[in-house]
Amino acid sequence: MSGTSAQYAVGKAFHSALAEADWNGLRALLHDDVAWTLPGDSAISGTAQGPDEVAGLARRIAGYGLRFELLHILVSRDNVALSLHNTARRDDSVLDEHVATVLALRDGKVARIESFLSDVDGVNAFFV
Structure with missing residues (x-):
């Protein structure tokens, strides 16, 4: 599998797992x-x-009823990023945000994850 195909496959598998x-x-x-x-x-x-802890965090996020809509998988030479549209509703709270989750890869596995949020205040209000 070529470099970019390998990154794409990891990104796809990460989203599917979520x-x-x-x-x-x-x-x-x-x-x-x-x-x-x-x-x-x-x-x-x-x-x-x-x-x-990472799997526990993913489980906690999903436990709020999030829908992880995959918009794009973006690959660099060595890493992959997911462009997501996350939505959820809980009681009177609504979450509607765009997320870029960057997966830094090492030897074909995820070594570091950093998520960039479009609405940090909205996330703070929703995830209480």
Whole structure:
């Protein structure tokens, strides 16, 4: 598999694991020293370290009923980014945001994840 095809495949598998709540599948994509950082001051903000914490963070996010709509998979020479439109509704709270999640790869696995949010204040209000 060529470099860009490999990155694309990891990005697709990462999104599928999120969308299908496949936490073991997600863990299989991750390096032992993986870290996922999200901005803000919400229940999902900060940095999760290691495959168990990262999978736990993904599970916590999904537990709020998010729909992870994949808009694009973007590849660089070495890494991959997901362009997502995340939506959810909980009681009177509505989440409608665009997210860029960058997956830094090492040896074909995810070594670092950083998410960029279009509405940090909205995320802070939704994830309480």
